[in-house]
Amino acid sequence: MRSPRHVGIVLFEDFELLDAFGPIELLSRLPEEFTISLVGPTAAPVRSRQGTLVVADTSYTDAPAPDIVLVPGGQGTRILAADHEFLSWLSDWARSAQIVTSVCTGSALLAASGLLEGYRATSNKRAFEWAAQHGDDVSWQPQARWVVDRNRWTSSGVAAGMDMTHALIADLVGTDAATEAAASIEYEPHTDPDVDPFAPPSGAA
Numbered sequence: 001m002r003s004p005r006h007v008g009i010v011l012f013e014d015f016e017l018l019d020a021f022g023p024i025e026l027l028s029r030l031p032e033e034f035t036i037s038l039v040g041p042t043a044a045p046v047r048s049r050q051g052t053l054v055v056a057d058t059s060y061t062d063a064p065a066p067d068i069v070l071v072p073g074g075q076g077t078r079i080l081a082a083d084h085e086f087l088s089w090l091s092d093w094a095r096s097a098q099i100v101t102s103v104c105t106g107s108a109l110l111a112a113s114g115l116l117e118g119y120r121a122t123s124n125k126r127a128f129e130w131a132a133q134h135g136d137d138v139s140w141q142p143q144a145r146w147v148v149d150r151n152r153w154t155s156s157g158v159a160a161g162m163d164m165t166h167a168l169i170a171d172l173v174g175t176d177a178a179t180e181a182a183a184s185i186e187y188e189p190h191t192d193p194d195v196d197p198f199a200p201p202s203g204a205a
Contacts, residue, residue: 014076073104103161
């Protein structure tokens with residue numbers, strides 16, 4: 001039997017709680033397919049934007065190589081997008097992963113670290129103008145619930161990360177598994193990545 005895919009989720013001060021834990025809720029419904037580790041500045045509590053403390057399993061420097069990377073967004077991305085030490089670590093740690101994903105403004109960190117060069121991507125529509133300033137060769141998509149370009153998966157804001165994760169599970173494991181994971185938490189996902197109801201009101205499209 002194939003070993004579960006290791007999902008490394010990056011935590012940082014002022015990360016958006018649902019960006020990380022929406023995907024975690026879905027992925028954790030398939031423990032035979034995915035193992036999850038929380039990676040923080042140190043193996044210690046990290047404060048989310050909502051004030052909830054989340055304990056990282058391991059530090060950035062000690063984090064094992066992941067199969068799948070997930071970078072959440074949140075107010076903390078504004079500082080990290082200019083933190084060269086963090087961006088260098090993220091680039092080195094994530095580059096060999098099979099799949100690199102982000103939720104919300106996590107895509108700005110991927111772009112700033114060079115991980116989206118030559119890829120299509122999207123971000124939170126209320127922060128789209130800021131996110132799209134990052135990266136030299138990123139094709140930013142202003143109207144998309146989530147975007148898949150080869151092994152890069154990026155989603156729009158916050159709750160959109162659950163839709164992206166549902167689609168990722170369907171792609172990797174199968175539609176039935178994704179449907180059951182969603183049903184088990186009484187969640188009705190958006191299944192069309194091109195339907196983005198929040199783009200026009202925000203002025204992103």
